[in-house]
Amino acid sequence: MLDALTIIQLRTFLWVAKLQSFRRTAIILKTTQPAISTRIAKMEKILGCPLFERSTSGIRITSHGEALIPVVENILQTTDSLRTIVDEKDIKRQTLHIGMSEFAASPLFDRLRARITSTFPDIELLITVESSDILKEDLLAGNLDLFFQGDVTRGPGLVCHQYKAFPLKWFAAPEVAERIKKGDTLPKISDINLLGPARSSASYQQILQYLTREGIGERSLSSCSLLNIRRRLCLEGRGIGLFPAGYVNDHTVKGSLVPLDLGWEPSPLIYTVTYMPERLNTTVADILRFLKDYPWQGNDFP
Numbered sequence: 001m002l003d004a005l006t007i008i009q010l011r012t013f014l015w016v017a018k019l020q021s022f023r024r025t026a027i028i029l030k031t032t033q034p035a036i037s038t039r040i041a042k043m044e045k046i047l048g049c050p051l052f053e054r055s056t057s058g059i060r061i062t063s064h065g066e067a068l069i070p071v072v073e074n075i076l077q078t079t080d081s082l083r084t085i086v087d088e089k090d091i092k093r094q095t096l097h098i099g100m101s102e103f104a105a106s107p108l109f110d111r112l113r114a115r116i117t118s119t120f121p122d123i124e125l126l127i128t129v130e131s132s133d134i135l136k137e138d139l140l141a142g143n144l145d146l147f148f149q150g151d152v153t154r155g156p157g158l159v160c161h162q163y164k165a166f167p168l169k170w171f172a173a174p175e176v177a178e179r180i181k182k183g184d185t186l187p188k189i190s191d192i193n194l195l196g197p198a199r200s201s202a203s204y205q206q207i208l209q210y211l212t213r214e215g216i217g218e219r220s221l222s223s224c225s226l227l228n229i230r231r232r233l234c235l236e237g238r239g240i241g242l243f244p245a246g247y248v249n250d251h252t253v254k255g256s257l258v259p260l261d262l263g264w265e266p267s268p269l270i271y272t273v274t275y276m277p278e279r280l281n282t283t284v285a286d287i288l289r290f291l292k293d294y295p296w297q298g299n300d301f302p
Helices: 007-020 022-028 032-047 063-088 108-117 132-140 204-214 227-235 245-252 282-293
Strands: 052-055 058-061 094-100 123-129 145-150 159-166 169-173 194-196 222-223 240-244 259-260 269-275
Touching: 007 022, 007 032, 007 063, 022 032, 032 132, 094 132, 094 169, 094 282, 108 123, 108 245, 108 282, 132 145, 132 269, 145 282, 159 282, 169 245, 194 204, 194 227, 227 240, 227 245, 240 245, 245 259, 269 282
Parallel strands: 094 123, 094 145, 194 222, 194 240
Antiparallel strands: 052 058, 145 269, 159 269, 169 240, 169 259
């Protein structure tokens, strides 16, 4: 298996199987329908089989899903029993539910996580990697304690702390870079596709505003929220990609990607953490103090 199933996914599966509805499950679990759909899709990918049949009239559990129900029920019963034992023995280990965007879940976080676990050995980190929109919904629904991403999050009841800046640069495969003359700017190469970030991101909006001011508009701009997919498209010569410079450092060293000076880039990505003060507990407060004192020097991207 590529990944491990999570308790949240298993509970979601049982509710969907019971209600035969993603929408009603989302209401019960206090999250969004896309979040439920994503959890089930990830389960299906991990297990390698469809659990539900989708149609315009609704969903229906498959034979694979039916067979899975008693297994999942047994796992969750065991999990609940373990929690009871833990409570009875008064074990003090705390669990911190952390959400990560794909950018935030980079090698940079591996180093940060190592420092957190060594500083707080009694805290267990449960990490969920999702899109920024779903992370925000899960935080509001109480499924996360906090989440990291490469953008500033705004909304009622949310606080976003900014920690580390990553300057953005344009890159292209050599065959694309050869089409660009020295001194060319974005308006002069509007026939080449720009591979930008998610439409909801501040970076995408800045690019769109710049292109609009230059009379180009959105016609040469594509949105690709996943960094690894954007990098692959760039390597295949599908266009000019926008990345934190260190993210593609291996490719620039090999010569498979070329950095471009096109006279303008959007503002740097900001490594941020978002939480809800009204649900601030001792564990989250300790982590926030740790992050404030963490050495965030430099603009490197390991």
